[in-house]
Amino acid sequence: MRVAVLALEGLFDTGLTVTLDVLSTANALSAKLMGGAPRFDVTTIAVRRKVKTAQGFIVPVTPVDPALKPDWVIVPALRATTPETLLPALERRDVHDAKMLLQKWHDEGVRVAASCIGTFLLAESGLLDHREATTTWSLAPFFRQRYPKVLLDESRMLVSSGRVVTTGAAMGHLDLALWLTRQASPELAALVSRYLLADIRTSQAPYIIPNHLAQADPLVMRFEKWARDHLKEGFSLQAAAGALATSTRTLQRRCEAVLGKSPLSYFQDLRVERAQSLLHGSGLDIDAIAAEVGYVDGATLRTLLRERLGRGVRDLRAELR
Structure with missing residues (x-):
């Protein structure tokens, strides 16, 4: 060749x-x-x-x-x-x-x-x-x-x-x-x-750092800050758009144009990032970590982590051993 x-x-x-x-x-x-x-x-x-x-x-x-x-x-x-x-x-x-x-x-x-x-x-x-x-x-x-x-x-x-x-x-x-x-x-x-x-x-x-990507656009950067402040409460497109003084359509369009994904998908990225941080830097169990990022129990968070990162909770915790 x-x-x-x-x-x-x-x-x-x-x-x-x-x-x-x-x-x-x-x-x-x-x-x-x-x-x-x-x-x-x-x-x-x-x-x-x-x-x-x-x-x-x-x-x-x-x-x-x-x-x-x-x-x-x-x-x-x-x-x-x-x-x-x-x-x-x-x-x-x-x-x-x-x-x-x-x-x-x-x-x-x-x-x-x-x-x-x-x-x-x-x-x-x-x-x-x-x-x-x-x-x-x-x-x-x-x-x-x-x-x-x-x-x-x-x-x-x-x-x-x-x-x-x-x-x-x-x-x-x-x-x-x-x-x-x-x-x-x-x-x-x-x-x-x-x-x-x-x-x-x-x-x-x-390896992706969501905050870095958000800085490419002022509206997306403001949405990222709102999202981080509301991880425990769960996602609402209407609430996010209202807090940012924009329309749901505009927020959806800007996220798609800049990030290539919906506001909800980016919100999930931030949940994953926060959950990773807690898995590595706290002694909380998976249900407690799930509550910190807006889930009722750990099962849904486990699924999200495996879908996004290709690894389970045990593998993620083992990374720092």
């Missing part, structure tokens, strides 16, 4: 290196332990002759030859953590050239993958329009507003949609590289995972 890793100026060092390390480890284990030839022919390419990482390291790159098509092209993340730092990067000339290359190769049948901020390049190129995708959870509101045609679900760690694959924040590069290894050989992927003490994760939900 021919894999081209597209390096851009100011890229996230760990994103590049973990991608290359996973694939090189897969090649080494395939050759030495499984008796097979290397599965990946990996080349680090660039649209410029010289690329420097965000930490200032020079990346050895091969200039792009558009005529030599890989099977896969992977786009590691740029080092940008806010819209203010990301927007200028997306407008750079080398990024524009990279987008043109991605469009050309995708049109010619090349499969495309990106992690974290790299997903923004795919969205800028139009390759995610009308597709399911994920991105770094911390910039999901900005992504959703900038690319309304993308079917975004930032709670997912990896989304495969046709010939395009996206993964989530930062260490989503690891999940992507392991997923790609699994496409070549599930047995090899399991071996690499054990050697690197790494597993493919299915969800970003346990």
